[in-house]
Amino acid sequence: MSLVINNNTMANSAAQHLNDAYGALGSSTEKMSSGLRINSSADDAAGLAVRELMRSDISTLSQGVKNANDGISMIQTADGALSVVDEKLIRMKELAEQAATGTYTSDQRALIDQEYQAMASEITRIASATDFNGIHLLNGNLSSDTAMVIHFGTGNDSAEDKYNVKIGNCTASSLGIGNASAKNAGYTVSTQVQAQAALEALDQAITSKDKIRANLGALENRLDATISNLETQGTNLQSAESQISDVDVATEMTNYSKQQVITQAGVAMLSQANSLPQMALQLIS
Known part of the structure; x- marks a missing residue:
């Protein structure tokens, strides 16, 4: 290679390699500081797309767990109210049994009927007053098959992502x-x-009420299982997203050290290359 002063090709080449090494060092520093292998689409466009889809599903599943837990709370509210209705029905049957025997007069049965009617009115009051977040549960508003939907899945499939709640x-x-x-x-x-x-x-009223409670209990158990499944799905998706997105600290630290050495060497070589034209001046002088 000729010794010239107009063009310092060696310095240009050293500067180019230094810029490449410095850029790689900067990228490695960003990954180490953020903990992410993918910080922009330039790092891995396909991986970024997959990661964002996974992140959206993970977030949605987390909200789905909350929705299912809210559904369980609602069911427990309804079931708790029905347990009080149980007590009233049992008392009403006790009163009916008392009035059914021949040892009471008509006036006494009228007094018994007053309490009987009071218990019936209380049952209606409980059914009308029981609500969850302003939604009445026992007054017949939820007797339709599609009156309330508990949504927990990431899609909108009626068989996979939601339950219809019916309360008579x-x-x-x-x-x-x-x-x-x-x-x-x-x-x-x-x-x-x-x-x-x-x-x-x-007896028929108690049976009707028991059917409602049994349906609520079955749905609560189903939601419990759903929550367990959603949490498992979320954990597995989180693990998969980590494999795509998170940086391997050991590997990246090795790469960081390598780029650091290359950058330091590039700085030293650029300095040496910039001194070459001085050698030409020595020949002129």
């Missing part, structure tokens, strides 16, 4: 008891015959 009407009239209902067997216990008929009506 639990007012006294819907259960067929008390004087707010149709004049059927459970209407009153003011006479011995009516009290005897009310026993059967109360």
